[in-house]
Amino acid sequence: MVISLLAVALMLHLYLFSKMGRAFRIAGKEHVWDVIVNRNQFFFSDLRFFPLLAGTLTGLFQFIPEIIQNRLKLMLHLPLTEKRIITCTLAYGSGVTILLFLFQFAALLTGLQIHFANEIIISTVYTVLPWYLAGITAYFLCTAICIEPSWKHRLVLLLISIGLLKIFFISGFPAAYQKIIAYLPLITLIGISTVIHSVIRFKTGMQD
Amino acid sequence: MQAIIECQNLTHYYGTRCIYTNLNFTVPKGRILGLLGKNGTGKTTTINILNGFLQPKEGNCLIFGEPSGKLSPEVKQKIALLLEGHVQYSFMNINQIEKFYSAFYPKWNKTPFYELMRKLKIAPNQKIANMSCGQRSQVALGLILAQDADLLVLDDFSMGLDPGYRRLFIDYLNEYIRSEGKTVLVTSHIIQDMERFIDDCLILDYGKILIQIPVDELLKTFRKFQFTHNENHIDWNGLDIYNPEITRNHAEFHAFSNSIDIKSLLLQSGIQFTNLTETQLTLEDAFIGLTGKY
Amino acid sequence: MLLAWFLPWIYKLITADNQSYPFTYFSCINKSFCYLDMRGEEIMRMDAKGRVYTEAEFDSILPMFYYRQLIKDDRLPDSINNVAISPRQISTHSFFFRYRPADMNTPGIKLYPLFESMGKRVDLKMPGDVFRFNNAIEFINPENNKVLAEKSMQFNKPFIKRDFAFPPRLVAGNPSIRKAYDEGWFIIDQHYRVFHMKMVNGMPFVKDTRIDSSLQTKYIATTEYPSKLFYGFLFDNHNQLYVISTENYKLIPVPTPAFSMQTDEMLIMGNMFYWNIEVTSDKGQTTCVVDVNTFKKSDSISFPAAFTGPAVQKWIFPFTLSFTSPTHKYVMPRIEVFGFGYLISGIMFAAVYYILYRKKIRSFNAFLYLTWIALTGIFGFISLITINPLKQLS
Numbered sequence: 001m002v003i004s005l006l007a008v009a010l011m012l013h014l015y016l017f018s019k020m021g022r023a024f025r026i027a028g029k030e031h032v033w034d035v036i037v038n039r040n041q042f043f044f045s046d047l048r049f050f051p052l053l054a055g056t057l058t059g060l061f062q063f064i065p066e067i068i069q070n071r072l073k074l075m076l077h078l079p080l081t082e083k084r085i086i087t088c089t090l091a092y093g094s095g096v097t098i099l100l101f102l103f104q105f106a107a108l109l110t111g112l113q114i115h116f117a118n119e120i121i122i123s124t125v126y127t128v129l130p131w132y133l134a135g136i137t138a139y140f141l142c143t144a145i146c147i148e149p150s151w152k153h154r155l156v157l158l159l160i161s162i163g164l165l166k167i168f169f170i171s172g173f174p175a176a177y178q179k180i181i182a183y184l185p186l187i188t189l190i191g192i193s194t195v196i197h198s199v200i201r202f203k204t205g206m207q208d
Numbered sequence: 209m210q211a212i213i214e215c216q217n218l219t220h221y222y223g224t225r226c227i228y229t230n231l232n233f234t235v236p237k238g239r240i241l242g243l244l245g246k247n248g249t250g251k252t253t254t255i256n257i258l259n260g261f262l263q264p265k266e267g268n269c270l271i272f273g274e275p276s277g278k279l280s281p282e283v284k285q286k287i288a289l290l291l292e293g294h295v296q297y298s299f300m301n302i303n304q305i306e307k308f309y310s311a312f313y314p315k316w317n318k319t320p321f322y323e324l325m326r327k328l329k330i331a332p333n334q335k336i337a338n339m340s341c342g343q344r345s346q347v348a349l350g351l352i353l354a355q356d357a358d359l360l361v362l363d364d365f366s367m368g369l370d371p372g373y374r375r376l377f378i379d380y381l382n383e384y385i386r387s388e389g390k391t392v393l394v395t396s397h398i399i400q401d402m403e404r405f406i407d408d409c410l411i412l413d414y415g416k417i418l419i420q421i422p423v424d425e426l427l428k429t430f431r432k433f434q435f436t437h438n439e440n441h442i443d444w445n446g447l448d449i450y451n452p453e454i455t456r457n458h459a460e461f462h463a464f465s466n467s468i469d470i471k472s473l474l475l476q477s478g479i480q481f482t483n484l485t486e487t488q489l490t491l492e493d494a495f496i497g498l499t500g501k502y
Numbered sequence: 503m504l505l506a507w508f509l510p511w512i513y514k515l516i517t518a519d520n521q522s523y524p525f526t527y528f529s530c531i532n533k534s535f536c537y538l539d540m541r542g543e544e545i546m547r548m549d550a551k552g553r554v555y556t557e558a559e560f561d562s563i564l565p566m567f568y569y570r571q572l573i574k575d576d577r578l579p580d581s582i583n584n585v586a587i588s589p590r591q592i593s594t595h596s597f598f599f600r601y602r603p604a605d606m607n608t609p610g611i612k613l614y615p616l617f618e619s620m621g622k623r624v625d626l627k628m629p630g631d632v633f634r635f636n637n638a639i640e641f642i643n644p645e646n647n648k649v650l651a652e653k654s655m656q657f658n659k660p661f662i663k664r665d666f667a668f669p670p671r672l673v674a675g676n677p678s679i680r681k682a683y684d685e686g687w688f689i690i691d692q693h694y695r696v697f698h699m700k701m702v703n704g705m706p707f708v709k710d711t712r713i714d715s716s717l718q719t720k721y722i723a724t725t726e727y728p729s730k731l732f733y734g735f736l737f738d739n740h741n742q743l744y745v746i747s748t749e750n751y752k753l754i755p756v757p758t759p760a761f762s763m764q765t766d767e768m769l770i771m772g773n774m775f776y777w778n779i780e781v782t783s784d785k786g787q788t789t790c791v792v793d794v795n796t797f798k799k800s801d802s803i804s805f806p807a808a809f810t811g812p813a814v815q816k817w818i819f820p821f822t823l824s825f826t827s828p829t830h831k832y833v834m835p836r837i838e839v840f841g842f843g844y845l846i847s848g849i850m851f852a853a854v855y856y857i858l859y860r861k862k863i864r865s866f867n868a869f870l871y872l873t874w875i876a877l878t879g880i881f882g883f884i885s886l887i888t889i890n891p892l893k894q895l896s
Contacts, residue, residue, distance in 0.1 A: 029644040030628055031871045037611045037632070038677045062357060070295050073261055079284035117642050119611045119634060126609070156888050161378050167232030175609035176833045207222055 002096055003052050003116060009104045016044055017111050029115070035118055042127055042174045044108070051135025052165065055097050059142025062093045067146050070078040072202065086199055090143065090192070097139050101132045126175035133184050134168035140191030141165070150207055164190060210237045211389040212359050213258065217267035220253055227253050228415045231267070235408075240385060240392040242402045242423075244495055247414030251332050251395050252292075254412070255363045257391065259289060271359065285313055288357035292364045294348040298337035302330060302347065306354070313355050319338055321350035326379065342373035349377055353384055360385070362394040366401055374398070403491035418498055423491060429464045432492050435474075435481040442479055451500045462489075462497035523782070523805050528791035528870045529563045530582055530775045535789065535803040536564060541645060550803055554585045566592060566773035570864040583775065595774035595794075599735060602767050603829035613642070615677050617684040619707075620699045626679040629701070633657070633688075637668045657699075660708035667692035674722040674734070674815060681726045685733055687868070688746075696722070698733070711751035720763060735770075737763055743779075745797075759788035765829060776800075816837070816840040820846050820879045844864035 020043055023032050035041045067070045078085055108128070112121045141161035148154045164187055171177070177184065213235035214294050220227045227250040235241045243249045256262035257269050260277045269276040272283045277300060280289070297305060302325055310316040315422070328346050330339070336347055345365065352360060378401055387457055396402055402409070402423075409426065411418040419426075436457050444452045444461070452461035459481070464472060467486040474481050524539040524546075532549065538560070539546040543592060547560040561568040562577060569592045572578040613632040621627060631641045631650055638658045641650040661668075668691070675687035686700025686707070695713040700707045713719065718739035725734045733746040736753065741761050744753040759781040761768060766783040772794070780789040821839045829845035852875040859868075873884040 017437050023885070030630060034615065034628065034677070035643040037613045041300065042718050065299075069298065070291060070293070073259065073291055074295055074297070075291070076261070077259065077284060077287070079281040081281055115647060117613060117632070117634065117647060119643075123609065123611045157571060167825065171833045172832070173609070173831050174611075176831060178609045179832045180834055189787075190488055203261060203263070 002100070003045055005100055006103070009050070009054070009100060010038075010048065011044045012050055013104060013107050016046060016108075019043075019046075019198050020111075020115070024115075027119065032114070033120070036116075036174075040174055042124075044124065044128060044171070045172065047108075047128060048131055048169070048172070050104075051101055051132045052168075053135075054100060055135035055138035056142050058093055058097045059139045059146065062089075063143055063146035072147065076203070079163075082199070082203070086195070090140070090195060093143065094136060094139055097136060101135060105132065125176045126178045126181060129181055130168045130177045130184055134165055137168070137191040138165055140188065140195050144191070144194035144198040145201070147195065147202050149198075149202050149205070153201070153206075161191075161196070211235065211293070212237050212272060213393060214270040215254075215257075215267070216269075218254070218257065218264045218269060219266035220250070220257070220262070220264045226415060227416075230323065231417060233410055233417060233420055235391060235393055236390045237391050240394065240405065240407045242406035242409045243393060243395045243412070244399060244402070244409055246383065246499055249414055251412060251414040252363075255292075255393075255395060258361055285315075286358040288352040288355045288360045290348055290352060290360070290362040290365055292343045292368060294341070294365075296336055296344065296348055296351075298344075299335070301333045301335045303332045304335065305347070305351065309351055309355065315356040316354055317356055318354055320353040320384070324350040324353065340367040342370060345369055345373060345377055349380060353380075356388075358390060360390055360392045360394075362392065364395050364397060366396045366398045374401055381405070399492040399495050400490070404405070409491070409495075411495065413499060426494055427489065427491065430462060430489060430497065431465065431467075432462050432487040432488070432489055432493065432497055433465075433467070433470050433484060434458065434460045435484040437480050439480060443477070447473065447477060450498055462494075523787040523807075526778065526780065526789045526803060526805075527771065528776050528778050528789075529568050530566055530773070531563045533801075535791070536560065537803075541808075544583075566596065566775065567771075569593075573896075585774075587774070591774060594728045595772065597725070597770070597772045599637065599725065599770040599772070600768070601721075601723065601735075601737075601763075603764055604725075604831050606763060607829060608831040612673070614673055614675065614687065616641075616686065616699070616701050617679070617683045618702075618704065619686055620702050626684055628679060628682065635669045635673065636664055657706040657708075660706050661697075664697065664708060664710050666697060666708075667695070672722060675724045682728050683726060685724055685726050688724055688734065690719050690722065694718050694738075696751075709751075711723050711746070711755055713746070713751060714890070717742075717753075724739070743768075754797050755828065756797055757790065757792060759802060759804075761789050775870065793818075816843045818844060820844045820877075820878055820881065844879045845876065848876040848882075851879060851883040852876040855886065858887075 020032070023043075027035075032043075037041065066075065075089070076082055076085060080088075105128070108124075109121070112124060116124075138161075141157070141164065145154050145157050145161065148157055167187060168184070211234040213233075215231060215233050217232035219229045231250075231254075243251055243254060253262065257264050258271065258276055260279060263277050271279065272286060274280060274283050297308070300308060305319055306318055310318060322332075324346055328343060330343060330347070336344060339347070345368075365377060369377065382405055384390070392406075394402070394406065406423055408420065410420040410424050433476060437454075438457060439460050442452070442459060448463065450462040452459065454460075465473070467484060470486070471484060474484070512742065522541055524537040524541065526535055526537045528534070529536045529549065535550040536555070537548060537550075539548065547555040547557065549555070549563075558575075558793065561575070563570050565572055565578060565582060565587075569578055569589060573589055578589065578749050578818040579587070613634050615629050617626050617629055630645075631643050632652070633639055633641045633654075639654060639661060641653045641657070642648065642715050643650055661805040666689075670689045670691055671694070672690040673687055675685075684700065686698065688711075689697045689699055691697065694717070696711045696715075696719055698707075698711050700711045713736070717736075719736055720739055721737040723735045725732065730748060732748055732754075733751070736744045736746055738744070743756045743758050743761070743791045745756060746752075747754055755780070756777070758768070758779050760783075761781045762783070766781050769778075769782075770778045771778040771780070773792060777792045777794060778789055779792060780787060784807060786804055788802060788804040790799050792798065793800055804860070821837050824836050825833050826837070827834075827836060855875050856872060871886055875886060
C-alpha cells in the first residue's frame with residue numbers, strides 16, 4: 001500500500017515537473033515566472049488532493065482490517081499500557097504518511113530550488129503546506145471513524161471530519177493560508193483528540 | 209483461596225434493554241470455570257466486561273485485583289485471551305507471529321507452540337490467512353500455551369471447529385492446564401466439550417445467575433425425574449424443581465435430589481404418580497434441565 | 503464551532519442576494535448626476551432631478567462616457583462647455599481606477615520586472631530579469647535563477663546614495679507590458695520616503711520624490727494613463743486620496759466621500775472635465791464629482807444599502823465564523839457577534855429540547871443542557887440532538 005502510494009507520488013511528481021519543463025520550453029522561463037508572480041498562477045495545483053487521499057487511504061488500510069477482523073481487541077490486550085499501544089499504532093501510521101509527504105515535499109523543494117527564486121519557493125510552500133497538513137489530519141480523522149464503535153457516531157464524526165478538512169481547502173489562492181499557517185496544526189490536534197475519544201468509546205463498549 | 213476473577217454487582221443495559229442486574233461471581237485460582245447460558249443471557253457481555261472492552265453500567269470486575277477496564281501491562285501479561293473466532297494477525301506467518309508475540313511476554317516459551325505446529329504439519333512460513341479454521345484455532349492455542357499465562361479467557365473456542373479439532377484443542381489444553389495449575393474462564397456453545405474439561409460451571413439465565421456449582425457436584429446431585437400420572441393438571445407451585453413438563457400422562461422435571469426425597473415431596477404435595485424413575489444426566493442434559501429447552 | 507461556520511454559510515447560500523447599485527455618472531452637459539438603474543424590472547435612466555431619459559438621450563447627456571456610441575451615430579458635438587473636443591482627447595483623458603481592500607490584503611510574491619522606459623519600439627518588452635528588495639536591490643535572471651551581480655550593483659548605488667532605508671514597505675507599479683508606456687516603480691522606504699525608480703536606456707533612474715513622509719503613505723497605485731498628467735494615486739495614513747502630479751511629484755489632495763481603505767471599495771471614472779469618485783461600503787454607495795481643473799468637490803449623490811429583509815442571522819446565530827472575506831485574499835477565521843438577540847431563539851430551542859426529551863429530563867445535568875442550549879442557541883441545540891447524552895442517562 002505504502003509502495004503504491006509512493007509510486008503515485010513519484011508519478012505525480014514526474015508529471016508536474018514535466019508539465020513545468022514543457023511550459024519552460026514553450027513559453028520561456030521568464031514568462032513562467034511572470035505568470036506565477038503577477039498572475040497568481042499556481043503550478044502544482046494537481047498536488048492539491050493527493051495528501052488528503054494518501055492520509056485517508058493510510059488510515060483506512062491500517063484500521064479497516066483491524067475493525068473487520070476484530071483485531072483491535074487483540075491489539076489492546078497486548079501487555080502495554082493502552083496509551084502506548086495507541087501512540088505506537090498512530091505513530092506508525094502517521095509516520096508512514098509523514099515520511100511519504102516529506103519525501104515528496106523534499107523532491108518538490110529540490111526541483112523548485114533549481115528553477116525558482118526563494119520568493120516563489122516560499123509562496124509555494126505556504127500554498128502546499130495546508131494540503132499536507134490536511135493529509136495528516138485526514139489520517140487521524142479516518143482512524144477515529146474506523147475505531148468508533150457505533151455507526152451513528154461514525155456518521156457524526158464523518159460530517160465533522162468533512163467540515164474540518166474543508167478548512168484546508170477553502171482557498172486555492174497561492175499562499176492564502178500564510179497568516180494562519182501556524183494555527184492549522186490545531187486542527188490536526190483536534191483530529192488526534194477524536195481518535196482518543198473513539199478509543200475511549202471503544203474501550204467502554206459504547207453502542208450508541 | 210485466592211480469587212483471580214472477582215465480579216461484584218455487575219449491572220448492564222444496552223439502551224433500555226436490561227442484560228442483568230447485580231451479578232456476582234468469583235473464579236478461584238486453579239479452577240476452570242465454564243460460563244454457560246443460552247443466547248442473549250449475557251455471556252458475550254460478561255466476556256467483554258472481563259476483557260475490558262465494555263464498561264458495565266454499575267458494579268466492577270477485578271482481575272488479579274485490578275479493574276478489568278484498566279489493567280496494567282503486568283497483569284495483561286498474565287492473561288491469555290482467545291477471542292471469538294480465533295482472531296489473529298492473519299497477515300503473518302507462523303514464525304512471524306511467534307516472534308511478534310515473544311517480544312511482549314517475558315515468560316514466552318516457544319517450544320509448545322512449535323511442537324503443536326509440527327504435530328499439525330503446519331509449515332513455519334505458512335500464512336495464517338491461508339489456513340483452515342481448525343488450523344487457525346491451533347495456532348491461537350499454541351500462542352496461548354507459549355505465553356504461559358496464569359489466566360486464560362477462552363471465548364467460544366469451539367466455534368467453527370469439527371469434532372476432531374475440538375477434541376484436539378481440549379485435550380491439549382486440558383493437559384497443559386492441569387499440569388500447570390492455571391485458572392481458566394471458558395465459554396462454548398457445545399456443552400458436551402465442556403464436560404470433559406471444566407471444574408465449575410456458571411449458568412446464566414436472563415438477568416441473573418442461575419447457578420454456580422462444581423460440575424461433578426452438579427452431575428452427582430442434579431437428576432431428571434419422570435413419572436406417569438392420571439390428572440390433567442399438576443400444581444407444581446412451591447416445589448423446588450426445575451422445568452416441569454407434562455405430555456399427556458407423562459410428567460418430567462429436574463431437581464437437585466434423589467428419588468427417595470422426591471417421592472416424599474410428591475406425596476406431601478398430593479401429586480398422584482406411578483413409575484417414578486430417576487435419570488443421571490450429562491452436562492448438556494443438566495444444562496437444558498436447568499434452563500429449559502426454550 | 504464548525505456549525506458556526508457551516509450554518510450561516512448555508513443561510514447565505516439560501517438567501518443569497520448581492521447588493522447592487524445604479525450606475526452613476528456626472529453629466530457635463532446638464533451638470534447633474536445621471537444614473538442607470540437596473541435593480542427594478544425595467545432599466546431606468548434618470549438624473550438626480552428625477553427626469554427620465556430615453557437611451558439615445560442618455561447617450562447624449564453623458565458624452566464623455568458614451569462617446570463611442572455618439573461617434574457611431576455621428577452625434578458627437580464639436581465642443582462642450584466652450585471647450586473643443588475630439589474623440590482622441592476624450593479617450594486620452596478617460597480612465598477607470600479601481601481600489602479594492604483586497605488589493606492591500608493579498609499574499610504576493612515580491613519579485614518585480616523593471617521595463618525599459620525609453621525603448622525604441624512602441625511596444626514594451628519583458629526585461630529578461632526580475633528584481634527583489636532585501637537589504638539592497640537585486641536582479642535575478644529567471645533563465646538560470648542566478649543573481650545578476652553587475653546590474654544589481656549598478657542599480658543599488660543610487661539607492662545608497664539617496665539613503666534609502668531598506669527594505670521597502672511598498673513597491674508599486676504595473677508589471678505588465680500591456681500599457682501605453684512605462685513609469686517604473688514607486689517605492690516607499692522604511693521611513694515613509696517615496697522614491698521613483700525606472701530604467702532609462704538601461705541606466706538606473708532613482709529619484710527621491712520628496713513626498714511628505716509624515717503622511718505615512720499607505721498605498722500607491724501607479725497608473726500610467728495616456729494623459730500623462732499624473733503618475734498615480736496615493737493614499738495616506740488617514741485614507742486621504744492624492745494624485746501624484748507629473749509636475750515634480752506635487753501631491754494634490756482629492757476630495758472623496760467618506761472612505762476607509764480596509765473596508766471600502768473606490769472607483770474613479772475620470773474624463774477631461776470631471777472625476778466621478780464612487781465609494782462603496784456596507785452602508786451604501788456614494789459618488790462625488792470633482793472638477794479636474796480645481797480638484798474641488800462640486801456635487802455628490804448617495805444610495806443607501808438596500809434593506810435585505812429582516813436580519814434573521816441576528817436572531818438565530820450567537821455568532822458566525824467565516825474564513826474568507828471579500829476584502830481579503832488571506833484565509834483567516836473571522837468571528838462575527840451580533841449581540842444578545844439570539845438568546846430569544848436560544849430559549850425557544852431549549853424549550854423544544856425540553857418538549858422532545860421531557861421524560862428524561864430529571865437530573866441536574868439535564869438542566870445544565872437546557873441552559874447550554876439557551877446560551878448557545880441553534881449550535882448547542884443541534885450538537886446536543888446529535889450527541890444525545892440524555893439517552894444514556896435513562
